[in-house]
Amino acid sequence: MAQTTNKKNRKPSIFFPSLVIYKILVIVMLLVAIGFLAMMTVVKALPSNITMPLVGIMVAMLIIASILLARRNRFMRFLGIIVAAAFIAVYGLGIHYLTSTYAMFSNIASESSGVSPQSGKDVTQEAFNVYISGIDQWTVERGYDLERSDVNMIVTVCPSTRKVLLTSIPRDAYVPLHRTGTMDKLTHTGIYGIDETLNSVEDWIHIPMDYYVKVNFNACVHIVDAIGGIDVKSPKKFKSKISRYRYKKGWNHLNGKQALYYARERKAFKGEDQLRVKNQQQVMEAVLKKMMSSSTLLTSYGEIMKTLGDEMETNMPQSDIEALIRMQLSDLGVWDIQSQRMSGEYEMEIVASMDPSNKYQVLKVDPKVFDECLEGIDKVMNPTEEEIQATIENKKKANLMNFINSLRGKTSKDDSEESEEGEAAGEEAAN
Numbered sequence: 470m471a472q473t474t475n476k477k478n479r480k481p482s483i484f485f486p487s488l489v490i491y492k493i494l495v496i497v498m499l500l501v502a503i504g505f506l507a508m509m510t511v512v513k514a515l516p517s518n519i520t521m522p523l524v525g526i527m528v529a530m531l532i533i534a535s536i537l538l539a540r541r542n543r544f545m546r547f548l549g550i551i552v553a554a555a556f557i558a559v560y561g562l563g564i565h566y567l568t569s570t571y572a573m574f575s576n577i578a579s580e581s582s583g584v585s586p587q588s589g590k591d592v593t594q595e596a597f598n599v600y601i602s603g604i605d606q607w608t609v610e611r612g613y614d615l616e617r618s619d620v621n622m623i624v625t626v627c628p629s630t631r632k633v634l635l636t637s638i639p640r641d642a643y644v645p646l647h648r649t650g651t652m653d654k655l656t657h658t659g660i661y662g663i664d665e666t667l668n669s670v671e672d673w674i675h676i677p678m679d680y681y682v683k684v685n686f687n688a689c690v691h692i693v694d695a696i697g698g699i700d701v702k703s704p705k706k707f708k709s710k711i712s713r714y715r716y717k718k719g720w721n722h723l724n725g726k727q728a729l730y731y732a733r734e735r736k737a738f739k740g741e742d743q744l745r746v747k748n749q750q751q752v753m754e755a756v757l758k759k760m761m762s763s764s765t766l767l768t769s770y771g772e773i774m775k776t777l778g779d780e781m782e783t784n785m786p787q788s789d790i791e792a793l794i795r796m797q798l799s800d801l802g803v804w805d806i807q808s809q810r811m812s813g814e815y816e817m818e819i820v821a822s823m824d825p826s827n828k829y830q831v832l833k834v835d836p837k838v839f840d841e842c843l844e845g846i847d848k849v850m851n852p853t854e855e856e857i858q859a860t861i862e863n864k865k866k867a868n869l870m871n872f873i874n875s876l877r878g879k880t881s882k883d884d885s886e887e888s889e890e891g892e893a894a895g896e897e898a899a900n
Contacts, residue, residue, distance in 0.1 A: 491538040491546065494553050498531055505560045508567035523563070530556045570798055590679060592789045593796040596627040596850040597679040599785070601753070602666055604659060604685045618659035618666050620732070620749055623678070624757075625849045628793075630860045631802045634849045635753055636842050637746045637810040643818060643831040644673045651821035654831055660822060663782070674843060680785040688780035689732070690725030692756060695773045696765050698724050699755035701731065701748075710736040728752050743812055750808040761797060761804050809845050812838050 505527065509520055530552055537549030590597055603620025623636040640656035647668035648661060658666040667678050684692075693699055699722075706718045712730040723731060732752045735745035759765050796802075813835040817828040 491549070494550070495535055495538060498534060498553055498556050501557055501560045501564065502527055502531055504564045505567070508564055508571065512567045512571045527556070527560060590789075591792075592626075593628050593792050596625065596629070596852075598676065598846070598850075599624040599626065600667055600670065600678040600681040602659065602663055602681060602683045603689070603749075604683060605656075607686045616659045617656045619656060621655055621666075621670075622749070622753060623670075623676075623846065624753075625846050627849050627852055628796065629857045630849075630852045631804050632849050632852070633757065633804050633806045634845060635750050635806070635808040636846060637750050637808070638670075639743070639746055639811060639813075639832045639834075641815070641830065641832040642811065642813075643816075643820075643833050644669055646821055647672050649821060652818065652831075653821040654829075657820065657822040676843065676846060680789075681783060682785070683782040685780055686729055689729045691780065692725070692773055693723065693728045693752075694725035696756065696759045698722055699728055699752065699759060701728075701751045701755055703731075707734070707737040709734050723752075728755075743810075746810050750810065754806050754808060757806055758804070809842050811835075811842050 506524070534549050534552040534556060537545050537552060540546060540549070601620060601622040601624060602618045603622075604616045605619035606616060617640075619640055621638040621640060621642075623634075623638070625634040625636065627633075638655060640654065642655040643652055644655050644658070645651065646653050646658065646661075647665055655666075655669070658669045663681055663683050667681055671678055700720055701723060702720050703716045703718055706716065708715045709730045711733065712726075714727050714730050716727075716731060721727075721731070732749045733745070734748065738744040811834045813833045815830050815832050818831045818833075819825055819827075820829050820831060823829060
């Protein structure tokens, strides 16, 4: 009799609270479940092969937790508390994810007023090219000096195969100017404006540039800082000749300014501009990988758009940008980012924008390398039916894991390390 009285009078503890707390816990779970379902209905940002398992697990956890919490056995109630806590944490995080997505879409929509109409190309299905022109100026220098296109890169994107190809062109490449047909360095096309750069490149390679992105030094710094820095793997230890920064051999986590000077450095290397082009590709690839992750899109998109201001110029309609972001958030696809670069030999030639009585050092691109690069672009832009189907099948299998990785915030360094390991294994086998 005494034992029965003790059980009835036993005070609730932090691990075994009163029955009222259990009821409140169940109510909180129900509210979280309703909130999650409501946000999924509003946002429609997750594919069905992710939403169905998530809803199924949600219902199962809700039933299991309710049954355990209703039991008189304290151990069972303790298990119920654990299940309930896990439920609230997981689906609460899901609500945060979907709410952030909705807020970002609303932000994009509010910025879309007054922009140019859609390009006529479905960027979620059709391959397209984006020309990256990096201007060798800080924002405060604008108007005080001529703008030169210091970084020149073609970003070929194929949504149907989730492939991105970065094709770098050396700044000193000897190309015909669109406006006159005379020969000049590619970097000097920036003097006459972005249209001259685009037209000159299109005349030279006979591939249309659907969009362009023109950025200066400030834009590079702000983008990298907004996404929390990037990780690049340097093949050697070196000290920048144009800044105070030092870089170690192996992985380096870089903030905005460190990334900028890593990409700009050439005097510290014997290969000079060719190695700088490779470093530029490293930085661009690291930025793209991080920006294409869902967690980075949600947490950093607003920051990027807010900080860039007049430091970035693009002709890509806001509607196309929104379509790409929606596509990435809806299927959480992993992109295969590859790179190639044009190379050649330096020679002395007359350049159109400088004193015609003197010759200057220019890079004449190797015709064989030139053709190989164009072939690489063509393969990405025109995938086979087998490649498209393989991508669809892989996407179906990987969606749930990609969603989990996006919530974990898997970094570009993780992906790069896996890629490096694969490359190292391939080189070792070849040797």
